[in-house]
Amino acid sequence: MRDEEGFDEWSDTYDESVKETEAAQKYPFAGYQTVLRTVYHKIDTEKQPSVLDFGFGTGKLTKKLYDSGCRISGNDFSIKMVETAQEKMPEAKLVQADFSKGLPQELRGENFDAVISTYAFHHLTDEQKAAFLRELLQYLKPQGKIIIGDVMFRTLAEREACREKSGDDWDSSEHYLVFDQLKPLFPAAVFQKISFCAGILTLSKESSCKGANHESL
Numbered sequence: 001m002r003d004e005e006g007f008d009e010w011s012d013t014y015d016e017s018v019k020e021t022e023a024a025q026k027y028p029f030a031g032y033q034t035v036l037r038t039v040y041h042k043i044d045t046e047k048q049p050s051v052l053d054f055g056f057g058t059g060k061l062t063k064k065l066y067d068s069g070c071r072i073s074g075n076d077f078s079i080k081m082v083e084t085a086q087e088k089m090p091e092a093k094l095v096q097a098d099f100s101k102g103l104p105q106e107l108r109g110e111n112f113d114a115v116i117s118t119y120a121f122h123h124l125t126d127e128q129k130a131a132f133l134r135e136l137l138q139y140l141k142p143q144g145k146i147i148i149g150d151v152m153f154r155t156l157a158e159r160e161a162c163r164e165k166s167g168d169d170w171d172s173s174e175h176y177l178v179f180d181q182l183k184p185l186f187p188a189a190v191f192q193k194i195s196f197c198a199g200i201l202t203l204s205k206e207s208s209c210k211g212a213n214h215e216s217l
Contacts, residue, residue, distance in 0.1 A: 055120020
C-alpha cells in the first residue's frame with residue numbers, strides 16, 4: 001500500500017494512468033468507466049441524497065454526483081487529492097484521513113443515503129473490510145446502501161486467474177476482495193461482475209440488519 005507521500009505524488013498522474021490501462025483492457029483498470037457509471041446509476045440523484053465517498057481520489061465520480069445535486073461528504077488518504085476534489089466541489093465536506101482506521105470523527109455527525117467507494121476498498125485487509133462494512137452500516141439511513149466498485153472477484157479461482165494473467169503487473173501488496181469469502185459474513189450482499197478484474201459490491205441497510213455473521217474473513 002502506498003504511503004501518504006506516494007498517493008500525493010500519484011495524484012498528478014492518476015487519471016491518465018487509469019485511462020491508459022483501461023484502454024488496453026488490462027488489470028487493474030479494465031472496466032473502470034463502467035464501474036463508475038454503474039455506481040452512479042445506483043443512486044437516486046433526483047432525491048438529492050446525502051452521499052459519503054471514502055477514498056474518492058481526484059473526485060471524478062463524486063463530482064458527477066455533486067453536480068447532480070447530491071450532498072457530498074468524504075475522505076481520502078492523500079491531502080493533494082482532497083485539495084483537488086475540494087476545488088471541484090466547494091460545498092462538499094471533505095477531510096484527509098486514513099479510512100483503515102475507521103470513519104473519521106469529522107464525518108460521524110450524520111447518517112447517509114448512500115456510502116460509496118471506487119478503487120479504494122482493496123487497501124483494507126480482509127479483516128478490516130468486514131469491520132469497516134459493519135461500521136458503515138451504522139451510518140446509513142434505514143433505506144440506505146453501501147456501493148463499492150473495485151478490483152474484486154466472485155471466487156478465489158477468478159482472482160488467481162487474474163494474477164497469473166497479469167504477471168509482473170500484479171500488485172501483491174493489495175487485498176482484493178473475493179465475494180465468496182465475504183458472503184457468509186454479509187448474506188444480503190450482492191456482487192455484480194463488470195470485467196475480469198472488476199466488480200461491484202452492494203449492501204443495503206435493511207437487508208443487512210438480519211442474520212449478519214460477525215466472524216472474521
